[in-house]
Amino acid sequence: MRRAVFLDRDGVLNVYLPGDYAKTPDELTLLPGVGAAVARLQGAGFLTILISNQQGVAKGLMTQSDLEAVTAKLRAEVPLDAVYYCPHLKDEHCACRKPKPGMLLQAAQEHGIDLAQSVFIGDTPTDAQAAQAAGVPFILVLTGQTKTAEGFVIEPAATVASLDAAVDWVLG
Numbered sequence: 217m218r219r220a221v222f223l224d225r226d227g228v229l230n231v232y233l234p235g236d237y238a239k240t241p242d243e244l245t246l247l248p249g250v251g252a253a254v255a256r257l258q259g260a261g262f263l264t265i266l267i268s269n270q271q272g273v274a275k276g277l278m279t280q281s282d283l284e285a286v287t288a289k290l291r292a293e294v295p296l297d298a299v300y301y302c303p304h305l306k307d308e309h310c311a312c313r314k315p316k317p318g319m320l321l322q323a324a325q326e327h328g329i330d331l332a333q334s335v336f337i338g339d340t341p342t343d344a345q346a347a348q349a350a351g352v353p354f355i356l357v358l359t360g361q362t363k364t365a366e367g368f369v370i371e372p373a374a375t376v377a378s379l380d381a382a383v384d385w386v387l388g
Contacts, residue, residue, distance in 0.1 A: 217330035220297075221257045221386060222320060222352065225268040227339035227360015228379060229254075229294055234361075237272035239282055241289040247359055251293045253383045258295055260387055263327055266290075266299040267319045267336070267346070274305045298323060315345030320352060335373070337382045344370040355382045 226232045231245040238244040254264050272278045280303075287299055300319040302312040312318035324331050336347035339360030347354035348370050356365055356372040357379055365375040374385045 217333070218263055218328050219261065220263040220265050220323070220327065220329045220334040221383075222265050222267045222323070222334065222336040222338075222347070223254070223296075223379075224336075224338035224340070224343050224360075225266055225270075225290070227362075228337055228357055229266075229290065232339070232360040237270070237277055238286050239272060239278040241285050244286050244289050246290070246293055247379065249378070249380050251295065253379045254294050254296065256383050257386065258297070262334075262386070263297045263329065264295060265323050265327070266296050266301075267314070267323070268299075268301050269314050269342070270301045270303055271305050271313075273303045274308075298327065315342040315349065317346050317350035320346060320350040324350070335386055337379065337386075341368060341370070344368060344372060355385060357382050 229250045257264050270283060273280055273283055300323055304310040304313055331351045334352050335355055336352045337355045337357055339357050339362050344354045353373040356375045358377055365372055376382045376385060
């Protein structure tokens with residue numbers, strides 16, 4: 217079984233746009249150092265897998281092609297082994313949308329991942345809930361929607377200021 221680090225996108229790898237989406241590659245601004253941080257994880261033998269809710273397509277704010285173009289820009293700068301998106305609206309009650317663990321479970325099955333030996337790095341309570349539901353330790357990074365662990369129902373394994381600090385914690 218393999219170890220993985222699951223990564224949320226908005227607020228972890230790229231700048232979070234409150235109330236909006238990165239609908240084109242030009243609107244995707246990576247946070248400083250994320251490519252090197254993810255490369256460190258791969259160098260240590262972890263699979264790096266993106267797990268992200270992206271309902272902008274279902275809302276009609278962007279096309280599937282737009283999402284694929286944004287993802288292509290991200291993957292050109294950040295070494296990801298796999299990408300999983302939930303494109304559904306929140307009220308569709310699908311199995312993949314975080315806080316449900318569907319994307320994590322699918323990735324584990326497809327890549328032979330030991331979830332208990334893996335980590336999820338995210339910035340929201342829904343990330344933490346998905347991690348907990350899949351049995352994956354959660355690291356809260358404060359570069360996105362959440363600026364403090366205060367009020368989190370699920371206690372993160374660690375709360376850190378940046379993805380680089382999260383990688384230090386994982387590799388420490």
